[in-house]
Amino acid sequence: MAKTYRTLETVINKALATKKRTKLKIRNTIKRAKKSLVLLQAKTFQRLYYIQNLVSRLKSIYGGKIAFLALISLLVISVFFTPLLQLYIEPYFSKTGRLDLLREFFLSLGGALIGATAIAFSLIMFAMQVNVERMPHGLFRKFSSDAKLLGSFIVTFSLAIVIAGLSFLPETSWVAGAIVTTVLCSFLIILLFVLAYRRALTLISPTMQLSLLVNDTKKSFRKWDRAAKRTTPIFQEKDKNQSELGDVRGEFDMYRLTYFQLHPNWTSSAEQAIYYCITFARRYAEQGDHEVSRVALNGVVAINSFYVKAKGRTFFSNNYFFENLLASDSFLLGTLEHFRQNIQIGISRKDEQFIEQNYQSLFQLTRIYLSIEYGDLVSSKSHAHLVAGYLEKAVEDTIPHNMADVLIQGVSVLGSTARLIVAHDRSVHIGSISEKIGFAGCTGVVNKNYQAVSQIAVKQLATLTFDLLRSRSADIDFAIKQVRNQIKLIAEMYLSTPDTPLMSTHSSSLAPYYSGTSENSLMAWLTELTNALSEADSNNKDANLVIGNISEWGSDLYQTEKELLLLSIEKKSHLTFDLVHWIVYITKLLLAISCSKACDHHHTDKLRKSAMWLIWVLSWVPGDEETIKFLETFRIADTIFESAVDAHKRDCATEALEVRKLLLNWTHKSGKYQTGWATLEKACCGLACLNIILGLADDLLLDEIDAYLTTQEAPSVDIRSRTARDLHQEAEEYREGYGHGAIDLAMSAVDQEILRILLHKIADHLSP
Template sequence: MAAILLLVLIGVSAFWVPALQGLLEPNFATEARLALFRSLFLTIGGALIGAAAIVSSLVLFAMQVNIERMPHGLFRRLSADQKLLGAFAATFLLAVAIGGLSLVLEPQRVGIVVFAALWGTAMVLWLFLYGYRRALSLVNPVRQLNMVVRRTQREMQAWARRARRAAPLLSNGARTQRIDSGSPQHDLARTAYFQANPGWTEGAQQGVRYAVSFASRYAEQGDHEVSALAMNAIIAINSAYVETKGKTFFAYQVMLDNPLYSDGFINNTLEQLRQMARIGVARGDEQQTEQTLQAMAELVRVYLAIDYASPHASKTHAHLAAGYLTGAVERIAPHNMPDVLMEGVRLMGRCADMLLAAEGPHGITTLVQKIGIISCAGVAREDYRPVTSTGVEQLARLSFDLLVTKSQGVQFAAQDIRSSMKLIAELLMALPDAPLMSIHSIYLAPYYSATSAQGLTMRLSQLVNAVAEAPAGDVNARQVIENLEEWADGMYQTEKDLLVHAIEKRSQFTFDMIHWITAVTKMLIAVSNATACNAHIQEKLRHHAAWLIAVLSWVPDDEDTVRFVESFRMTEALFEAAVDARTRGCPELADDIGEMLLSWTFKAGRHQTGWAILQRSVYGLATLTLLVDDDTVVVRLKERITARVAAGELPDKKVRDRAAVEIRGRAASLYRKGHWSSEIERGMAQSDHGKLRPLLEEIADLISPETIGEAASQGFR
C-alpha cells in the first residue's frame, strides 16, 4: 500500500517537471554553473553510498547479534531476509543513480534531473527508515513466533491440498460398497498419502521445536510474556496439524492392537512440554511451570476436536494430554509450590469438564481420582491446604456438571466423586479441629457447606427450583431429573461413613454433614414432585431420599455423642425433614422420618445433656402428628410412646419427671407469641392449640404418671 501511494505521488509530482525546467534552465545556461551542479550531485551520491553502507552494516550486525541465540534454521532464515536485504540493495543503487545523474546533466534536462535527484534522495531516506523498522520487526520475538506459526500453517495447508489432489489416485473407486452408518468413516486415501510421505510433519515439528526454544530461553531470562506467546504458538501449530490430518486419526481400542492410534507428532509435542515443566520445577520458576501446565490443558481442548470418524470413539489423544498434565501436576507436589499446584488442580478440573462435555461421564474417572489424591496434600503440609480447598471446589463443580450433562450413565462418575470426597474428608479429619475455626468445615465447604453462597448446595437448590418450575414436556428438565436420580443412587453409603467418622472425631464438620443430608433429602423430594418427573423416577427419587435421611439414625446413643450431636440441632433437622416430606405429599417418607424422631426421642432423651432433647422431641412429635387430620395417628403415637416407656427406654426417673413437668408447663403457655428461631416452636405456634395442648399433657402423663397435674411455670427454652 505504501509503495502504491509513493508511485502515485511521483506520478502526480511529475506534472511539475516542465515548470521546474523553466525555472532552473536560465540559471544553469553556462558550463561553469553546470559543473558546480554536477559536483553537487557527485557529492550527494557519494555521501548516500557511504551512508547506505554504514547503515546497512550497523542494522544487519545489530539484528544478527539479537537473533544469534535462536535455533539455527530460524537464524538462517531471518539473517537472509529478502525484504531487508532488498531494501539496502535498493538504497545503494539509488545512491549510485543519484551520483550518476551528474553524467547526464545538460541545460535542457536540468528539470528532470533535479526531479529524479529529489525523489531518489527521499526514497533513500525512506528505505533507511523501512530497513530500520524491518530489522526491529525481525528481532521482535513476537514477530518471529508469528512467522513460525504462519509458515507452519501454510505448509500444513499445502500438504492438505496435495492430499486432496492425490485422493483419486489412492482411493479404490472400482466398486461402491454400502457403509454402515455406525462404522468408522476414516479418510483412508489421506491416511495412505501421509503414510507414503512420512516427512510431511517435519515442518510442524520444527515449528514446535522453535517455539519450545523461545519459551525456554525467554523464561530463563524472566520474560514470561514472550514465553506465554511461545506456548500459544505451540497450540496454534497443533491446531493446524489436527485440521490438516482430518479423519486420519485412530482411537485406542482395548481389543484391537492398531499401531495407527499412536501419533508421533502429538507424542513429541507432549514430551517436550513435559520436559519444559520438569525444567521449570527444577529451576523453581513458577510462571514457566504454570504456563506449561496451561499449554497442556489447552492441548486437551485442541485434541478434543479430533475427528476419529466414529461418534463413539474414545478421545484417545485428549486423554493422553490430560495424562501428561496430571503427571506434571503430581511431580510438583514434593516441591514447595502451592500456587502452581493449585493452578494445576484447577486445570485438571477444567479438562475434566471438557471431557465430560465431549465424551460423557465415563471420560472423567481418571481425572476425578487424581484430583482427589492430589487434594490430600493439604493433610501432610499446612501450606498445601488451599490445594485441598481447590480440589474440593473442582469436585463440587464436576458433581454439579454431572446433573446437567446430556449424556447417560452419571452414576459411576458420581460414585467416583463421592469416593474422592470421602478420602479427602477422612484424611482431613485426622487433623485436630477447632470449634470456632474448623479447618474441616472450611476446606470441605465448597462441597458440603449448606451456608456457602458458592457451594454445591446452593447451586443444587437453584437447579432444583428451575426443574420444579419446568413444564411436563421439558426435555432438559427430564434429563436433569434422570441424572439426579442416578447421582443420588448409593449416596447414603459414603454419607453414612463420613457422618459417623465426623462424630467419632468430634469434628465441627458434623454440622455440615447433618444439614447436607437433610438439604439433599428435601431436594430429592422436591424434584420427585416436579411436573416433568414421571412416576417411575419419582418412586426412585423418594427411595433414595428415604435411604439418605436414614443415615441420621446411625448416630450413636451414648451421652457424650448425644450431647455433641444435639449441639448441631439434630432434633430440629429431623423435624424439618419430616414436615417437608409431609407438606410435599410424601406421607410414607414423613412417617419414616417421624419414626426416626421417635427413636431419637428415647435414645437421646434419656440423657441429661442440657439440651432438653426429650421435651423438644415430644413437641416435634405432637406437632407432626397433628399435621395429619386423623385421630388414629394420635392413638398410634401414644401407643408407641407407652410401649417404649414400658420397655424401660427412659430409665432415669428424674429425667422423666422433669421432662413431663416442663411439657405440661409448655402446653399451658401455647398462647405465647414470639419470633421463634426453632422450627419446632414455629410449628407449635401454627398448629391447633385446642388439639395440641391435651395431646402434650397426655404424652407427659404417659412419660411420668407420678407427676400428673404438675406443670412448670416456664415450660420452654
C-alpha cells in the same frame, strides 16, 4: 404617615425580591452554561477518541495497503507534474556551466547516499546479529538473512546508484525528469532506512521472532492442506475400488491420509518450529523473562492447532481390542515429551511461573485435541486423553516439592480439563483425573502448607459433580461414583487427624462440598438447579436428562454419607454439623425434584426412595450417652422435624410419615439421657406438632409413647416426671410467633388449643 411607610416598605421588599430572583436566574443561567460546556467538551473528546480509534484500527488493518496506494499516487502525480516543471527550469539550465553543476550535484549526492547506505545497513545488521546470536542456529541464519531486510538494502543501494547515474545527464531536456527522480529516490531511501530499522527491531524482539515463526508454520500447513486437496481428484481417478470402500471413505479422509503417507516429512518444519519455541521458553524462563516463555508456549499450542486443522479427518482413535498403528501420532508425542521435560526443568529450578505456564499449555492442548473429528463415531477422544494423562503426571510430580501455589494451579487446571472431557466426550474417562485431584486434596493432611490445596481440590470435585449432573451424557454412574469416592477419601483423611477447636479444619477443608452457608458451594448450586427444574415443563428433554442424572447420583448417596457421618461422630468433629444439615437439605432437594413437572413416574419413585434412604442415615448414629450429648448440640430433632414438614408441604405423605418415624426413633435414642438441651421435651413437642400438621389421631401418638415407655430404652422416672412438668408448663405458655428452632416456630403456627390439649395428654402419659 404609617400608610406611606408601609407602601415604601412594600416597594423596597418587591425590589429586593426582584433583585434576588434576578441573581438566582443569572446563577442558574451560568450553571446551565457550565453544564452545557462540560457536556460539549465531553462530546467533543468522545468524537476525537472515536476518530483516533477508527484511524488506529484502519492503520492496523489497511496500513500497508494505504501506504502503497499513497506511494503509487505520488509516482503518478510526479509523472504528470514533470512536463510542467520542465517548462520552468529548462531556460535556467540552458546557460553554459549550469548543467555541469547539476551533474556534479547528482554525482556527489549519489556517492554520499551509497556510502550512507553501506554504513547504515552495516550498523543495522551488526546490531541485529549481536542481539540474535543467542537464539538457535537455524533461526539465527533465518533472521540474519531476512529477505525484507536484505531487499531493503538492495533497493536502497540501487536507488543511490540511480541518483549517481543521473550525473550522465546528456542535455537540458532531461533536467526536470532527473530532478523529480532524485527527489523521489531520496524520499524512498529515507523511507527504506526507517523501514529497515523497524524491521531490525522486529527481528531482535523475541516475541516478534516467535510470531514470525508461528506465522511461517501456519503458511506451511496451509500449503500442505492445499496440496492435499488438489491431489484428491487424482486419487479418486485411480481408485478402482471406490464403490467397495465407500463407507470407509465417507468416515475417514483416506485420500488425504494417503497423500500424507506419501510425504512423511510434511510436518518436519512444524516440528522444528516447536523445537525453536521450546528452546525460547526454556532459555527466557531461566533468565526470569516469563513473558517471552509464555508467548513461546502459546506458539507451541498454536502450531498444534494448525496441525489438527491441516490433518483433518485422518485421526484414528485407540482400539482396546486390536492394535491400530495409525492411532499413534508422533507429532503429538514429540510435543508432549517437550512439555514433560519442561515440567522437570521447572521443578529442578523451582520456577513456579514456568511450571504453571506449562500446565495452562497442556490444558489448551487438551481443548484442541478434544475438537478432533474421528472417522469412527463411537470412538473416544484418545489423543485428548493422552494429553490429559501427561497433565495428571505433571501435577503429581510437583507434589513432593512444597510448591503450594503451583499445586493449587495444577489442581484447578485438572478440574477444568475434567469438565472439558465431560462436555465433549464420555464422562467415564474422567476417573483417573478425579483420582489425581483427590490425591492432591489429601496432601493437606500431612503438610499444613497444602491445606489450601485441599480446599481447591474439594471445590474442583464439587464443581465436577455439578457438571456431571448437568451433562448430556447418560452414563455418569461410574464417573459420579469416582468423584464421590474421592470426596470420601479426603474427608476420611482429615477425620483421621484431630480437629481444631476454634476454626474447624475439617469443615473448612470440605466446605465447597458440604457447606450450607456459602453461595459458592455444591449445596447452593444444587438449589439453583432444583429451582430451574421446578419451573421446567414436562416436555423439556434437557430437564428430563438432568433429573435422570440426579436420580443416578442419589441412588447410592446414603452409603458414603453414612460412613462419613459415623466417622465424624466417632472423632467428635465439627464436620458432623455440616454432614447432618447436608443430609437433611439434600433430602429436601430430592423430594422437590421428584415433585417437578419434568419428572416422570419412574424417576419420581427413585428420587423419593433415595431421599428416604438418605434421611434415614441419621438413624445409624450410636445411642450411647456421650454421642447423644454431642449430637444434641446440633439440634437433630429440629432438623428431622423440618424435613418432615417439608415433605408434607410437597404432598409427599408417605415420605412425611417415614420422617416422622425417624423423629420417633431419635426420641427413643435420646430421650433416656439428661443432655441439658431438654431433649425428650423437644422431641415430644415436635411429635405433637407433626400429629397436628399431618392430621393424625392423638391416640396414635399416645399409644406410641406408651409402647416406648415399656421398652428398655425408656427414660428414668426422674426424667419422665421433669419432662411432664415442663410439658404442662409449655402447654399453658403464650407464644409470640418466634422461637429458637423449627419446632418452636411450628408450635406458634398450629392451633394452640389442640396443641395445649395434646401436650397435656403426652405429659400425663409420661408421668400420670
